[in-house]
Amino acid sequence: MRNKYWLLGLLFTSLFLWLIFLGNLPLRDWDEGTIAQVAREIYRNPIDKMVWLYPTLGGEPYHNKPPLIHWLIAIAYSLGGVNEWTTRLPSAVLTALGVPLLYSVGNLVFNQSLPALFTALVYMTMLPVVRHGRLAMLDGAVITFFLLLLFCILKSRQQRIYALGIGFCLGLITLTKGMIVLLLGGIAGLFILANRQFYLFKSFYLWLGILLGNALPIAWYFAQWQHYGENFLQTNFQSQTFARLVESVEGHSGPVWYYFMEILKYGFPWLLFLPGGLYLSWKNRDTVWGCLIIIGTVIYFGTISFMSTKLPWYVMPIYPFLALAIGVNLSEIWQEGKFNIKFLGGFFVFLTVAGLGGCVYFSFANPQPTLIIMSMVLAISMGIAAWLVIQRNRNFIPVLFTGMYLVLLLLMSSNSWIWELNEAFPVKPVAALIRQHIPAGTTIYTSFSYGRPSLDFYSDCQVVAVSVEGLQEMLANKYYLLLDKETLEKMNLIQSKVIGEVNGFTLISPLINFNN
DSSP states (O other): OHHHHHHHHHHHHHHHHHHTTTTSSOOOTTHHHHHHHHHHHHHHSOGGGTTTTSOEETTEEOOSSOSHHHHHHHHHHHHHOSSHHHHHHHHHHHHHHHHHHHHHHHHHHHSSHHHHHHHHHHHHTOHHHHHHHHSSOSHHHHHHHHHHHHHHHHHTTTOGGGHHHHHHHHHHHHHHHTTHHHHHHHHHHHHHHHTTOGGGGGOHHHHHHHHHHTHHHHHHHHHHHHHHTHHHIIIIIIIIIIHHHHSOGGGOOOOTTHHHHHHHHHOTTGGGGHHHHHHHHHHTTTSHHHHHHHHHHHHHHHHHHHOSOOOGGGGGGGHHHHHHHHHHHHHHHHHHOOOOHHHHHHHHHHHHHHHHHHHHHHHHTSOOHHHHHHHHHHHHHHHHHHHHHHTTOTTHHHHHHHHHHHHHHHHHHSSOSSGGGGGSOOHHHHHHHHHHHSOTTOEEEEOSSSOOHHHHHHHTSEEEEOOHHHHHHHHHTTOEEEEEHHHHHHSOOTTEEEEEEETTEEEEEEOOOTTO
16 A cells, blocks of 8 residues: 555656646757657648658658657647647656656565665656656657566566566557667566576567567558668668667767766766665675666666767666666665765765855856755755764655755756757747748758757748858849858848848848749
């Protein structure tokens, strides 16, 4: 009965954190803008146009990823209109469901509720998990489907029929993000072997589940191949999947320690307990939880570290394994009351000072009341945790959970939780200018250094970045231009007129001679 209450509590608190002010900021480049465009084109087109089966981006075939999340977003559009909230809703809900699901997995691997509860709370209060999970991206959903896969593997020890779910989860992962299923499925297979669940490979339920669960993904891939031929195989499998292992796709590269630094940047305060958790996992590697943590962490982290293409969100599926390791360490600290007072106390004091520094910074540099309160909450909670550590009081653990939850809640309520929006000009005013004067579907050429999918989405046009020489040629060919001030001064705009200006960008229309 207690487990049910914890499950409901985790479900409510995670959904609240993932959904609060979900639509308060514009969509982000790159994935959000692209996914939203694909979903909107599915939503706009009648079923008989078959865009739902053969997705498009700007009217052109979209071969990047399978369409499960795009389908869900299109359904959300049909129910709640096209906006940021409905765009992010399916991914956010699916990611939030991973919290109670991880608690259930923890109960099965630990055979006790305390480390399972600590694991779920750690996972729920990890900044990258919450932030990326709220975006219209694929990774949060993939993690949840993988956790459901692990749940089915573990539950099948008690009831063999749960092996059916293994195949369906593999199908969901495939239909969400394609060939990542090979890596996650490989981790699951090694865990089955290490856990000595050999009976699964002879189970009728497993193979029936694989057959039924993968029928739709296989049918979708086959349909794409039949419709597009070699072009689909070249783009989806080669350019967008296997090429990322050995090539730096679109310039997204980094050193082998790239993901270690990503975890280091955004993992505190929980990273303080990770070394101890990994040590306990290795020490207990013959247990179910120990081998799961070691296999998952080593295989996944090793694979993405040696991939040539590096993107921050590729690290996301490792966080459940890290949360399990941290959760078991916190559980041991709670039960035995042994921890490094000087190290933990000193670090929490440092975080207290950082919180106070944040109060000062946000009061002057970026005066958002929510961020100021967030910094105060961080300083107070870390200060209380430091005092409890010095007093040898294990209650610093619930203080950390409460403090981090409130900090993340305040951050997600602010206008700063998608800080990448500050890297370039705000798209919505520029897009409004375009929509006001230019028909939907028009191609526009811009002097900005790169194309922005979010601008394409909001303007309902395709805005293509080209050089100054290319812009002059496009103007001569009667195309619309979107120019920044510097480029505007360089160009010969005699045969054109200014439509409007906003945020440093000017929309230019060619003069069209209707007598010729």
